[in-house]
Amino acid sequence: MTTKNMEPGARGRPRAFDLDQAVERAMLLFHSRGYDAVGVAELGTELGIKPPSLYAAFGSKAGLFERALRRYAEGEANLFARARAGGGTVAEVLQRTLLEAARSYPERGGVAGCLVLDGARNSADPQARALALAAKAAARAAMRDVIAAEAPERAEDLADFMATAMAGMSAEARDGAGPERLLRFAELAGAAVRRELGDLSSAR
Structure with missing residues (x-):
């Protein structure tokens, strides 16, 4: 399900990606290659969003990593x-x-x-x-x-x-x-x- 959260400054326009799916994909990237080897541009490409949207959703690459760690620790891992x-x-x-x-x-x-x-x-x-x-x-x-x-x-x-x-x-x-x-x-x-x-x- 696509999230209905709004981009800052974009009133009425929903974010066009699924946050849970984005965290899941980022988790796999960080896991397979390590934090430093995964760049913001690559994350944006993999998640299907541009860096400004990534920062709007997660605050930073580290913020996305924190979400990925939390998902990992709360799941089957x-x-x-x-x-x-x-x-x-x-x-x-x-x-x-x-x-x-x-x-x-x-x-x-x-x-x-x-x-x-x-x-x-x-x-x-x-x-x-x-x-x-x-x-x-x-x-x-x-x-x-x-x-x-x-x-x-x-x-x-x-x-x-x-x-x-x-x-x-x-x-x-x-x-x-x-x-x-x-x-x-x-x-x-x-x-x-x-x-x-x-x-x-x-x-x-």
Whole structure:
């Protein structure tokens, strides 16, 4: 459905593009190529709008990136949310998260890794880096809070472990690692998490 929002200074003339579709297309571009490699002119061409319309809708390229990060984190790419939906103990949820990452991160159709973890990696734009860091921090905090409900004394360390493991898998996937290799790593990492939480439980 085409949005009915108006362009500034263009009274009564509706914007001729779909905002949701535009964010979806931009998300795929940022994910496949990284923030810095995608220019405003290319975004305009891909979205079917001119740069003034892009700025009117999103404020800036970084504003569009922020919308893309939000859409990514609220959708199927939120692996931790998907893993939690399966129920089980904290250890089971964390192991499931790692396995989902191993299956999801390998390259498909030119897209590999995680947009949140790698979309602004080494970006020269401080605003883009800050947006990505905020999204990473929110994902880590979500894991920490769930872990803390069962193992508060291990929550910070295990959240760090999970964030580091997933960042490593994302980077490896972007470098060409396939699902078999990532699944082996995820199984080892998941076993380490289960041992850590198991040791904690047995000590109580």
